[in-house]
Amino acid sequence: MTQDTVTRLRQHLDTDPDSVARELFKLVLTIIELVRQLMEAQALRRVDEGDLSEEQVDALGLGLMRLEEAMEELKSRYGLTTEDLNLDLGPLGTLLSDQP
Secondary structure (H helix, E strand, C coil): CCCCHHHHHHHHHHCCCCHHHHHHHHHHHHHHHHHHHHHHHHHHHHHHHHHCCCCHHHHHHHHHHHHHHHHHHHHCCCCHHHHHCCEEEEHHEEECCCCC
């Protein structure tokens, strides 16, 4: 590699440790948010089908609520929003479903 190529590559890659750590954290939170949304959709489907007891519905609702609160706290701590986590997949749209 020539020195010019290395210089251009460094300009394209952000190698600041804090920035790399933040981007990695963002990716991890994106995956967690995707799984949370999938779990919520599955829970709503099961509730609609009526195959859960009232106690199970209550426990599921409480668990999902606590997970959402934890996600909000983590996003707040690192100055992130749900939009920051929503990856653009080009012609496929965005990764995460729209939030109310």
